[in-house]
Amino acid sequence: MSEQSKEESVALHTCCGPCASACVPRLLECADKVVMVFANSNIDSAEEFERRRAAAQKLAERDGVDFVAIEYNHEEWLSEVASGFEGEAEGGARCERCFLYSLRKTAEYAAAVGIKKFTSSLTVSPHKNSKKVFAAGAAAGEGFLEMDFKKKDGFLLSVRRAAELGLYRQNYCGCEFSRNMV
Numbered sequence: 001m002s003e004q005s006k007e008e009s010v011a012l013h014t015c016c017g018p019c020a021s022a023c024v025p026r027l028l029e030c031a032d033k034v035v036m037v038f039a040n041s042n043i044d045s046a047e048e049f050e051r052r053r054a055a056a057q058k059l060a061e062r063d064g065v066d067f068v069a070i071e072y073n074h075e076e077w078l079s080e081v082a083s084g085f086e087g088e089a090e091g092g093a094r095c096e097r098c099f100l101y102s103l104r105k106t107a108e109y110a111a112a113v114g115i116k117k118f119t120s121s122l123t124v125s126p127h128k129n130s131k132k133v134f135a136a137g138a139a140a141g142e143g144f145l146e147m148d149f150k151k152k153d154g155f156l157l158s159v160r161r162a163a164e165l166g167l168y169r170q171n172y173c174g175c176e177f178s179r180n181m182v
């Protein structure tokens with residue numbers, strides 16, 4: 001899809017509320033319905049997962065879109081994604097595997113409920129290589145939309161909207177291996 005054509009429904013993999021705050025308004029310009037999918041078993045503790053989930057749900061309620069949280073399973077993420085890649089720098093192979101894991105969960109959810117298109121808020125962050133996110137999306141399932149949300153000052157928009165809405169903004173990416181990279 002080009003960003004101009006109209007889609008019926010789009011599932012938005014939501015890495016966090018602040019990033020999604022720049023994506024939802026843009027998606028609503030090109031889709032009739034947006035479902036935020038909080039699929040983030042990369043987060044290092046259930047408490048932090050809940051903090052970020054609550055912020056994302058607050059955004060969904062504010063913007064009038066649907067919200068679903070995929071079951072948190074950090075043990076599975078550690079064994080399927082991080083094992084053997086613990087020492088990788090942020091942006092390296094562990095992160096590519098992490099993108100694929102979360103986008104697969106999103107694609108599986110979208111397919112299960114009949115949503116044909118999905119994309120990700122990960123491209124808002126200047127720390128995330130959009131081409132790597134696109135590659136993971138294409139590998140994750142049918143119907144990935146290559147939307148580079150950091151374009152048109154997307155990150156700045158996310159900072160502004162998150163502050164206006166009082167959304168919790170974390171200071172590390174998510175996994176325990178990213179805690180010493182900030």
Ligand code: SF4
Binds near residue numbers: 091096173177
């Ligand atoms: S640093 Fe972020 S993207 Fe990379 S593996 Fe950890 S949680 Fe995933």
